[in-house]
Amino acid sequence: MTLDRRKTLTFQALDSLWHAMQGRWTMNFSPVATQLAVGDWLLHLANSPGTQADLWAGFFGLTTEAVTERVRPRAKDPGAKGDLECGCRFDDPLWGEEPFLSLRVLYRLGCRWWEEYATDVPGMKPRHKAFISFLGRQMLELYSPCNHLFTNPELLRHTSEEKGANLVRGGRFLAEDLMRVCRVPFPLPDSGFQVGKNLAVTKGRVIYRNRLMEIIQYSPSTPEVFENPVLIVPAWIMKYYIxxxxxxxxxxxHLVDQGHTVFMVSWKNPGYEDRETDLEDYIELGVMDAVEKVEEVVPERKVHVVGYCLGGTLSAMAASAMARDGDDRLKSLTMLAAQTDFSEAGELMLFIGHAQLSFLEDIMQFQGYLDAGQMAAAFQMLRSYDLIWGKWVTRYLKGEQEFINDLMAWNADTTRMPSRMHSRYLRELFLNNDFFEGRFRVKGRPVVVSDIHVPVFIVAPEKDHVSPWTSVYKFHLSSDARSVTFVLTRGGHNAGIVSEPGHHGRSYRIATAHEGQSYVPPGHWYHDTPVKDGSWWVDWHKWLMGSSGKKSTPPDMGGFTGEGEACAAPGTYVFGT
Structure with missing residues (x-):
């Protein structure tokens, strides 16, 4: 290596170190990316006197409207249950009394002014305009009267009734959480949930392990099972047991009890030593190795592959590669909250620009991975009221300990992302949309969605902030599958998928597009497809059952192969910290 080259690498290492240090104080958001967006807004606004005039006119117009609304009789109505303005909820009857009524009206109109006038500056890049709109909403949330003790009547009443005891408890909770943020060892409250005890307890055993994943085969619970097995590929941004x-x-x-032979991929939680693990490794050492092992246990039977979130995208890439190479071992493909086209991937795209990616790549280069805490800020800001301010009010001002259910316990069991894989995923899929546009390569050759010909079942939650349903729906644009069944289910990214039969309030829409039918835009599909009450799991089982052959005696449990020793489910990788 030449001297100049060594100097270059030294300077690059200095950049990585500096950006990693910055990331600790900026929640891993690039300060340059933020300044570029703000600068774009300010410069175009400064050079647009007409827009400035319109901004002030809108301000005075809404101020007049606030005064008018204030004197109307209906203004004393605090609003319908669940009234939302920038995420704030004004449910308490005291919001209809002074001075809280004026605070509510002014805040609501301030949100309107920002969205209708302040961000509509001609000449800005669309990306920067969306980011400025988002940034403004976060600032408005900060100053929301809901989130502060002396401007929230419910909090004032609560504090008066408890004589301030709620603030004492909240102060203790805040001190504990700050200690954890500062990496001071402090025990978390016992949620009562434990993997292997009351979470991930379906009977089975690990039948294969490599350096990247384990495969769990679940024990049958019915005397006969369908011929074609089911292989589930979860995302590795989360533990499989969701x-x-x-x-x-x-x-x-549920699948085992319906007579399916089920296999599950459990990913390793990567560390620094796994920093060079590539996205193609997850395809080859993950999905393709898993299909090989399932074929050993259930020979001459095609496999239903099910992928969740990032695991669904990965499964689609693997299915495309297999179809391209003439490998017909797949019976069907199910994708749960998974995107193949990332051109309109929702507000998450606000955090994935060239400047932001370069910043993240330097952070990952320094530590070898991106951990869950470093990813959490972006997801929390997408749902700031629920995940930030709602917690602030409930935990620190009301002094109430949060009720933890099994889904919340799982959500706290965090994982990491290898630096090389995560960089390729964000840059080539999210930013460049290489898979959907036929540029992503597996084994040196491009893979394309149109190579998938097996029946496809797609589930998209209606309130998904990670994989917006209209983005998931775009699979139809390039599909050449024999049929595509699309389900739009009630709920968010996680709760919409964990939608068991008997869960109160669940509903969904479902329709199938067959090969050769004309494309139906998502808005038309939504209005033309009736709502069904209940769980989509029921229709999915019927769909699987229709192409799973006859029932017969369950296959033997597979013998263990691979690294390490055999063990019972939930395996060993799920305990990786």
Whole structure:
């Protein structure tokens, strides 16, 4: 290596170190990316006197409207239950009394002014305009009267009734959480949930392990099972057992009880030593190795592959590669909250620009991975009221300990992302949309969605902030599958998938597009497809059953192969910290 080259690498290492230090104080958001967006807004606004005039006119117009609304009789109505303005909820009757009524009206109109006038500056890049709109909403949330003791009547009443005891408890909770943020060891409250005890308890055993994943085969619970097995590929940004939570809402148990032979991929939680693990490794050492092992246990039977979130995208890439190479071992493909086209991937795209990616790549280069805490800020800001300010009010001002259910316990069991894989995923899929546009390569050759010809079942939650349903729906644009069944289910990214039968309030829409039919835009599909009450799991089982052959005696449990020793489910990788 030449001297100049060594100097270059030294300077690059200095950049990585500096950006990693910055990231600790900026929640891993690039300060340059933020300044570029703000600068774009300010410069175009400064050079647009007409827009400035319109801004002031809108301000005075809404101020007049606030005065008018203030004197109307209906203004004393605090609003319908669940009234939302920038995420704030004004449910308490005291919001209809002074001075809280004026605060509510002014805040609501301030949100309107920002969205209708302040961000509509001609000449800005669309990306920067969306980011400025988002940034303004976060600032408005900060100053929301809901989130502060002396401007929230419910909090004032609560504090008066408890004589301030709630603030004492909240102060203790805040001190504990700050200690954890500062990496001071402090025990978390016991949630009562434990993997292997009351989470991930469906019976089975690990039949294969490599350096990247384990495969769990679940024990049959019926005297006969369908011929074609089911292989589930979860995302590695989360532990697999979201699909095997408590016995009453476990997707795995539901499938086993319906007579399916089920296999599950459990990913390793990567560390620094796994920093060079590539996205193609997850395809080849993950999905393709898993298909090989399933074929050994259930020979001459095609496999139903099910992928969740990032695991669904990965499964689609693997299915495309297999179809391209003439490998017909797949019976069907199911994708749960998974995107193949990332051109309109929602507000998450606000955090994935060239400047932001370069910043993240330097952070990952320094530590070898991106951990869950470093990813959490972006996801929390997408749902700031629920995940930030709602917690602030409930935990620190009301002094109430949060009720933890099994889904929340799983959500706290965090994982990491290898630096090389995560960089390729964000840059080539999210930013460049290489897979959907036919540029992503597996084994040196491009893979394309149109190579997938097996029947496809797609589920998209209606309130998904990670994989917006209209983005998931775009699979139809390039599909050449024999049929595509699309389900739009009620709920968010996780709760919409964990939607067991018997869960109150669940509903969904479902329709199938067959090969050769004309494309239906998502808005038309939504209005033309009726709502069904209940769980989409029921229709999915019927769909699987229709192409799973006859029932017969369950296959033997597979013998263990691979690294390490055999063990019972939930395996060893799930305990990786």
């Amino acid at each position: 699909l095997d939570l408590s016995p009453h809402n476990s997707m795995v148990k």
